[in-house]
Amino acid sequence: MNAAAETELVEELLAGKHRALARVISKVENRQPGYRDIVSRLHEHTGHADVIGVTGSPGAGKSTLVDKLAAQYRERGETVGVIAVDPSSPYTGGAVLGDRIRMASNVGDMDVFFRSMSARGTLGGLSTATSDAIKALDAFGKDRIIVETVGAGQNEVDIVRTADTVVVLVQPGSGDDVQMLKAGILEIGDLFVVNKADMDGASRTVADLEEMLHMERDPTAKLDTGGFEKPDHPDQDGIDADGADAEEDEAEHWEPMVLETVAKSGEGVEELLDTLDAHSAWLDETGRRETKAKQRYAAEIRQLLRADAADLIDDELDRRGGVEAMAERVLDRETDPYTVADEVLGPIEDCVREQRE
Amino acid sequence: MSADQEQRTIRCLVAKVGLDGHDRGAHVIARAFRDAGFEVIYSGLHRAPEEIVQAAVQEDVDVLGISILSGAHNTLVPKVIEGLKEYDAFDDTLVLVGGIIPDEDKEELLELGVAEVFGPGTPMEETVEFVEANAPER
Structure with a gap:
C-alpha cells in the first residue's frame, strides 16, 4: 500500500466512512504493511472516547449485556463501537466468531459499529491489535467503545486493562468463594455484575463477591496480623505510597461495586449504566x-x-x-x-x- | 518481525437471510471454514438483508456466503448486493450463495455479481478451495 492510498484511507475514516474504518481495523489485525503509519496518523484524533472493558467466563452473558448497553447509549444519542474478541483454534488458526448473533437490539443501526476479532495466537499481538482498533474507533468519533473478551489468561487481562472502566461479569453458581480468590479476577474489576440474576443462587454469588471484595480492599481489618501488610495494587502505584491522609485516600479510591442484571430482559441495565457513568465521572474528578x-x-x-x-x-x-x-x-x-x-x-x-x- | 509479521486470515460471513429456519448447512460450512483456518462470523437465523450488509461492511469480510433454502433468493440476494454497493463494499467482497437454487435462477444470480452458487451435495473441499483461490486481493 502506498502513502497516497494510506492518506486517503485515513481521510475517509476521519470523514466518517464505515468502509474505511472497517478496512483500517483489518489492516491493524493483519499487520499489513503501512498499518503503523495509519495508526500514528490517527493518534492525534483520539482521546475522546470512553472505553469500557467487559470480561467474564464463556456463557456469562457478555454479548447480550453489551448489546443492551449499546442500545441504551444509542437511546441517549451517543455513538458506540464494540470490539468482541473470541478465541481462535491453536491448530488451524480458524475461528467462529459468534458474538454478533447476540447484537439483536442494534440491528440496522450503523452508529453501532460492531467488530469481531479473533485471538490470532501471537503473544502480546492481540492486545496491541485491540488497542490499535480502539484508536481507530476513537478517531472515527465513537463516544463509547466497549471491548468484550473471555476473561481467562494474561492476554485477555492485558486487553481489559486498556479500558478506562472494567466490568467483570459473573454468573450465579460459578463456584464457591475460593474461585473468586483466584488472582486476576477481583483485582481487575471496577464493577462486578452478577448476570442472570433471576437464576437460583444469584444472591449467594452476590454475597460471596461482596465478601471477597471487602477482604480484597482491607484484608487485615480487625485482625492482629503481626506486621503483615497488603501489597500495593499495581494500578494504584503511588497513591497509597505517598502516605496521603485518610480523607484524601478515601476520595482517591474507587470502591468496586456488585450489581445484578438480567441481560436478556434488560433488567438492571439502567443501574449498570448509572454506575458506569459514576465511575467515568470519578475518573475525571480524580x-x-x-x-x-x-x-x-x-x-x-x-x-x-x-x-x-x-x-x-x-x-x-x-x-x-x-x-x-x-x-x-x-x-x-x-x-x-x-x-x-x-x-x-x-x-x-x-x-x-x-x-x- | 514478530509483532509486525503480516498475518492475513480470510474472513467470512456465513449468513442466513429471510424466513428460513434451516441452518444445518450454514453450521456445517461455518465449521469447515473454521477448520480450513478461516475466521468465520455467523449471522444467526432470520436476518434481514440490511443486517447482512451491516455485518459484512463492519466486519470487513473477504467472503460473504449466503445460505438460502426457502426459494426467496431472487428477492433477497439483489437486496444484499445493492446494500454492499451502497457502502462501496461490493467490489472486493466475494459473494457466494449456497442452498437450493434452480438452474435458471443460478444464471441470473451469477449475472448479478454472485461469484458462485453451491448446490446440495457440493463437497466441502470444493467450496473451501474455491474461496482460497478467489478471495479478493486487498
Whole structure:
C-alpha cells in the first residue's frame, strides 16, 4: 500500500466512512504493511472516547449485556463501537466468531459499529491489535467503545486493562468463594455484575463477591496480623505510597461495586449504566483517567519496543545462521546459551553505546 | 518481525437471510471454514438483508456466503448486493450463495455479481478451495 492510498484511507475514516474504518481495523489485525503509519496518523484524533472493558467466563452473558448497553447509549444519542474478541483454534488458526448473533437490539443501526476479532495466537499481538482498533474507533468519533473478551489468561487481562472502566461479569453458581480468590479476577474489576440474576443462587454469588471484595480492599481489618501488610495494587502505584491522609485516600479510591442484571430482559441495565457513568465521572474528578492513560501509553511503548527489539534480534539470529545451528553447538557442548546470547547481543550493545556518545 | 509479521486470515460471513429456519448447512460450512483456518462470523437465523450488509461492511469480510433454502433468493440476494454497493463494499467482497437454487435462477444470480452458487451435495473441499483461490486481493 502506498502513502497516497494510506492518506486517503485515513481521510475517509476521519470523514466518517464505515468502509474505511472497517478496512483500517483489518489492516491493524493483519499487520499489513503501512498499518503503523495509519495508526500514528490517527493518534492525534483520539482521546475522546470512553472505553469500557467487559470480561467474564464463556456463557456469562457478555454479548447480550453489551448489546443492551449499546442500545441504551444509542437511546441517549451517543455513538458506540464494540470490539468482541473470541478465541481462535491453536491448530488451524480458524475461528467462529459468534458474538454478533447476540447484537439483536442494534440491528440496522450503523452508529453501532460492531467488530469481531479473533485471538490470532501471537503473544502480546492481540492486545496491541485491540488497542490499535480502539484508536481507530476513537478517531472515527465513537463516544463509547466497549471491548468484550473471555476473561481467562494474561492476554485477555492485558486487553481489559486498556479500558478506562472494567466490568467483570459473573454468573450465579460459578463456584464457591475460593474461585473468586483466584488472582486476576477481583483485582481487575471496577464493577462486578452478577448476570442472570433471576437464576437460583444469584444472591449467594452476590454475597460471596461482596465478601471477597471487602477482604480484597482491607484484608487485615480487625485482625492482629503481626506486621503483615497488603501489597500495593499495581494500578494504584503511588497513591497509597505517598502516605496521603485518610480523607484524601478515601476520595482517591474507587470502591468496586456488585450489581445484578438480567441481560436478556434488560433488567438492571439502567443501574449498570448509572454506575458506569459514576465511575467515568470519578475518573475525571480524580484525574485517574489521565494517570491510567499515561500508564497505558507507557505499557504500549514498552510493548512495541520489546517487539521491535525482538525482531532486530531475530534478523541478527538469521544472519548468523539461525538459532537452530546455535542450539546444536550448545548441545554438542561447544558453547553454552549465555555465551551465545552475549555473542549475538554484543555488537548491538556496542552500536547503541557508540550512538549514545 | 514478530509483532509486525503480516498475518492475513480470510474472513467470512456465513449468513442466513429471510424466513428460513434451516441452518444445518450454514453450521456445517461455518465449521469447515473454521477448520480450513478461516475466521468465520455467523449471522444467526432470520436476518434481514440490511443486517447482512451491516455485518459484512463492519466486519470487513473477504467472503460473504449466503445460505438460502426457502426459494426467496431472487428477492433477497439483489437486496444484499445493492446494500454492499451502497457502502462501496461490493467490489472486493466475494459473494457466494449456497442452498437450493434452480438452474435458471443460478444464471441470473451469477449475472448479478454472485461469484458462485453451491448446490446440495457440493463437497466441502470444493467450496473451501474455491474461496482460497478467489478471495479478493486487498
